[in-house]
Amino acid sequence: MKKRIHPADIADILRNLPSDKRKPFFDSLDSEVGAKVLRQLDPVLEFDLLKKLDSSVISEILDEMPSDDATDVVAGLSKEKAGQVLKLMAKEDSARIQNLLKYDSKTAGGIMTTDFVALNAEINAEQAIHLLRQRVKPGPIHYVYVVDNEQRLLGVLMLKKLLVSEPDIRLKDIMNEDIVSVKTSLDQEEVARLVSKYDLLAIPVVDEQNYLIGVVTVDDIIDVLKEEATEDIFKLGGTDDEELSKKSIFNVSRIRLPWLIVTLFEGVICATVIRFFQFTLERTIALAFFIPVIMGMGGNIGIQSSTIVVRGLATGRISLSQIGKVLFKEIRVGLIMGLVCGSVVALIAYLLEKTLLLGAVVGISMFIAIIVAATMGSLIPLIFKRLKIDPAVASGPFITSSNDIVGILIYFSLANLLFRIAG
Amino acid sequence: MKKRIHPADIADILRNLPSDKRKPFFDSLDSEVGAKVLRQLDPVLEFDLLKKLDSSVISEILDEMPSDDATDVVAGLSKEKAGQVLKLMAKEDSARIQNLLKYDSKTAGGIMTTDFVALNAEINAEQAIHLLRQRVKPGPIHYVYVVDNEQRLLGVLMLKKLLVSEPDIRLKDIMNEDIVSVKTSLDQEEVARLVSKYDLLAIPVVDEQNYLIGVVTVDDIIDVLKEEATEDIFKLGGTDDEELSKKSIFNVSRIRLPWLIVTLFEGVICATVIRFFQFTLERTIALAFFIPVIMGMGGNIGIQSSTIVVRGLATGRISLSQIGKVLFKEIRVGLIMGLVCGSVVALIAYLLEKTLLLGAVVGISMFIAIIVAATMGSLIPLIFKRLKIDPAVASGPFITSSNDIVGILIYFSLANLLFRIAG
Numbered sequence: 089m090k091k092r093i094h095p096a097d098i099a100d101i102l103r104n105l106p107s108d109k110r111k112p113f114f115d116s117l118d119s120e121v122g123a124k125v126l127r128q129l130d131p132v133l134e135f136d137l138l139k140k141l142d143s144s145v146i147s148e149i150l151d152e153m154p155s156d157d158a159t160d161v162v163a164g165l166s167k168e169k170a171g172q173v174l175k176l177m178a179k180e181d182s183a184r185i186q187n188l189l190k191y192d193s194k195t196a197g198g199i200m201t202t203d204f205v206a207l208n209a210e211i212n213a214e215q216a217i218h219l220l221r222q223r224v225k226p227g228p229i230h231y232v233y234v235v236d237n238e239q240r241l242l243g244v245l246m247l248k249k250l251l252v253s254e255p256d257i258r259l260k261d262i263m264n265e266d267i268v269s270v271k272t273s274l275d276q277e278e279v280a281r282l283v284s285k286y287d288l289l290a291i292p293v294v295d296e297q298n299y300l301i302g303v304v305t306v307d308d309i310i311d312v313l314k315e316e317a318t319e320d321i322f323k324l325g326g327t328d329d330e331e332l333s334k335k336s337i338f339n340v341s342r343i344r345l346p347w348l349i350v351t352l353f354e355g356v357i358c359a360t361v362i363r364f365f366q367f368t369l370e371r372t373i374a375l376a377f378f379i380p381v382i383m384g385m386g387g388n389i390g391i392q393s394s395t396i397v398v399r400g401l402a403t404g405r406i407s408l409s410q411i412g413k414v415l416f417k418e419i420r421v422g423l424i425m426g427l428v429c430g431s432v433v434a435l436i437a438y439l440l441e442k443t444l445l446l447g448a449v450v451g452i453s454m455f456i457a458i459i460v461a462a463t464m465g466s467l468i469p470l471i472f473k474r475l476k477i478d479p480a481v482a483s484g485p486f487i488t489s490s491n492d493i494v495g496i497l498i499y500f501s502l503a504n505l506l507f508r509i510a511g
Numbered sequence: 512m513k514k515r516i517h518p519a520d521i522a523d524i525l526r527n528l529p530s531d532k533r534k535p536f537f538d539s540l541d542s543e544v545g546a547k548v549l550r551q552l553d554p555v556l557e558f559d560l561l562k563k564l565d566s567s568v569i570s571e572i573l574d575e576m577p578s579d580d581a582t583d584v585v586a587g588l589s590k591e592k593a594g595q596v597l598k599l600m601a602k603e604d605s606a607r608i609q610n611l612l613k614y615d616s617k618t619a620g621g622i623m624t625t626d627f628v629a630l631n632a633e634i635n636a637e638q639a640i641h642l643l644r645q646r647v648k649p650g651p652i653h654y655v656y657v658v659d660n661e662q663r664l665l666g667v668l669m670l671k672k673l674l675v676s677e678p679d680i681r682l683k684d685i686m687n688e689d690i691v692s693v694k695t696s697l698d699q700e701e702v703a704r705l706v707s708k709y710d711l712l713a714i715p716v717v718d719e720q721n722y723l724i725g726v727v728t729v730d731d732i733i734d735v736l737k738e739e740a741t742e743d744i745f746k747l748g749g750t751d752d753e754e755l756s757k758k759s760i761f762n763v764s765r766i767r768l769p770w771l772i773v774t775l776f777e778g779v780i781c782a783t784v785i786r787f788f789q790f791t792l793e794r795t796i797a798l799a800f801f802i803p804v805i806m807g808m809g810g811n812i813g814i815q816s817s818t819i820v821v822r823g824l825a826t827g828r829i830s831l832s833q834i835g836k837v838l839f840k841e842i843r844v845g846l847i848m849g850l851v852c853g854s855v856v857a858l859i860a861y862l863l864e865k866t867l868l869l870g871a872v873v874g875i876s877m878f879i880a881i882i883v884a885a886t887m888g889s890l891i892p893l894i895f896k897r898l899k900i901d902p903a904v905a906s907g908p909f910i911t912s913s914n915d916i917v918g919i920l921i922y923f924s925l926a927n928l929l930f931r932i933a934g
Contacts, residue, residue, distance in 0.1 A: 317740030355804025376799040381778025
């Protein structure tokens with residue numbers, strides 16, 4: 089059924105071309121299509137391409153873009169090139185972009201567009217429709233915003249409402265005053281939460297005096313959600329989605345190394361713990377065999393519990409008022425899993441080494457380590473949340489590290505104790 | 512600026528009430544507001560509440576809901592109660608819901624609504640506006656779909672376009688024929704990808720003969736994205752978002768245990784590997800001290816590499832054609848991190864035990880283990896992807912487990928070898 093190729097599909101084609109073929113291909117597009125294609129590209133590819141394009145070509149493309157996307161492009165250019173491009177653009181457009189550049193890119197101000205429809209509350213439906221007919225900007229009208237003479241936000245109208253209203257009724261009499269708006273500095277994640285909560289197609293952005301200065305549309309919200317999901321997952325691995333845009337392996341290593349160094353020092357602490365119990369270990373060398381399983385299980389349980397809690401906090405299913413309930417549940421789940429896994433591993437240890445005592449040490453310490461891991465895995469994100477630190481950062485390496493150390497400590501302390509009792 | 516309380520905010524209030532206060536509070540709402548509040552609740556809370564409500568109350572509420580949400584509610588009721596509720600509803604509405612119940616809840620058919628605007632291609636703009644004026648359904652009109660006499664999908668129109676067109680122009684002459692539609696059976700994740708790719712406010716759902724039978728709107732797409740992000744994160748931890756709706760700790764344990772059992776057997780394999788090198792270990796008991804650090808680093812590196820690859824595959828930044836490039840980059844990053852971490856740990860081992868040989872064994876085996884972990888961490892998700900298995904499933908416990916075993920094997924083999932050479 090398609091007659092033309094959609095820009096998103098052209099972007100797909102471009103993506104699959106070898107990198108030296110991309111510029112000539114892009115140059116063959118007219119600037120309107122080029123603008124749409126560029127918006128669909130992955131940031132890495134986009135800036136790769138922009139680097140190769142002439143300032144005059146870029147400025148033509150920017151003329152065809154919504155102001156939020158144009159701002160993102162300019163923000164990614166080198167200072168020199170950005171200056172050239174802005175100079176080549178129409179004064180009004182370049183002023184608008186320079187204004188948008190002021191906002192942090194991860195806030196409402198950073199993702200809003202200044203292309204929106206705002207009409208005066210005093211005009212009537214017929215006049216409103218007449219004004220909309222003169223509007224040439226492409227793209228859908230998500231909502232019609234209603235403002236006073238000073239551009240202060242008063243209400244919102246669905247286009248449909250305008251269509252079905254009597255021609256002489258004034259906008260202020262049909263507008264919906266229950267309007268949710270955000271300030272420019274609001275974090276994009278919070279903006280996304282509001283749009284999702286109230287099922288909106290767009291949310292207006294106002295300044296401190298309630299002047300309407302922009303709109304965040306739902307397609308940008310979808311991008312935010314995808315970005316934040318990626319970020320959360322990366323945090324679990326102790327890395328960062330910025331790394332995808334880093335070409336140099338040294339930069340990538342620099343992002344990943346901090347967590348590794350933390351893990352390394354955790355390993356060194358484990359080493360000194362085991363060293364402390366050296367004589368216990370020398371008496372029963374088989375204790376060493378089960379170090380990995382004690383560590384592995386604790387780590388896994390901790391990650392499961394923390395995943396549930398971190399995600400529950402992020403989606404709002406768990407609130408801080410439920411700390412006790414969540415913790416109690418995780419501990420009981422830990423109890424069951426500790427019983428099952430502890431028994432299995434005790435049996436295996438006994439079968440391997442044929443000593444009941446070793447089986448008991450391995451089984452009981454795994455049982456305790458699992459309950460402790462479940463407790464820490466759920467408690468640490470809750471504590472981080474209360475301290476207003478993002479719990480997603482805590483959940484990965486940090487919990488695994490603490491569980492490893494505690495697990496080893498439990499294992500060798502118990503071995504030392506039981507072997508002493510057994511004489 | 513708010514005059515009334517938004518249903519989403521009422522849902523917040525309800526969520527924070529003690530569970531026995533929720534039914535009386537909900538009963539105090541009228542059914543129109545009740546329907547909106549119910550849609551905003553978390554599924555767990557929603558079905559908790561529905562269980563307590565009378566069938567007659569539920570049927571009244573369903574009358575006020577879009578068909579997709581009503582279907583979700585009925586799908587969650589017990590068979591008996593669902594039958595009662597459907598009987599109490601208007602015939603047409605209940606038939607519509609029974610029809611929607613046929614579709615898998617995670618497909619386009621399962622998330623689509625049947626409340627959409629479809630107009631005949633032959634009518635003109637004035638007639639279209641006249642028809643829209645008679646439509647009483649609340650909620651925004653995302654797009655006007657244009658169909659032929661048999662309800663086959665021909666094109667799409669923005670409401671704005673209708674507004675600015677000449678009254679006597681026919682819809683077929685102003686509609687956009689470049690329309691992206693989906694089949695009922697398409698997976699919801701794929702539907703979300705298309706809506707996001709083409710920046711749509713809604714996507715039409717058609718059957719095999721291209722008859723328009725429903726529409727998936729962008730607010731449902733946002734829910735899908737949130738759901739899928741949660742799912743991906745849970746898979747990393749070897750658990751499942753279903754567990755949040757499970758009350759019984761036995762059910763939760765049943766979801767989590769499979770991965771733990773896998774981890775447990777991986778631990779047992781590690782135990783037998785170390786046991787195999789028992790004599791090497793007896794000669795140099797200090798080898799046991801560094802088991803945790805070798806394991807921990809391999810695990811961490813593997814997770815970092817796999818996170819990058821899994822997420823890259825999910826977001827489309829990495830394609831299967833780039834396997835070689837991705838792998839080569841991860842290996843080089845592994846090389847750098849192996850050098851840094853290997854040197855640090857070698858130095859620490861030497862300082863702790865004052866033997867150069869042990870330092871060399873620990874440092875070199877960590878270096879090798881890190882490179883292997885980076886390789887496996889990036890390769891395994893790519894292989895899973897090629898085998899058409901969801902790479903997110905692979906990435907967590909599976910990669911950690913294999914890296915643990917391989918790490919231990921490298922460590923003790925190298926120790927055995929170097930100690931032999933050193934005599």
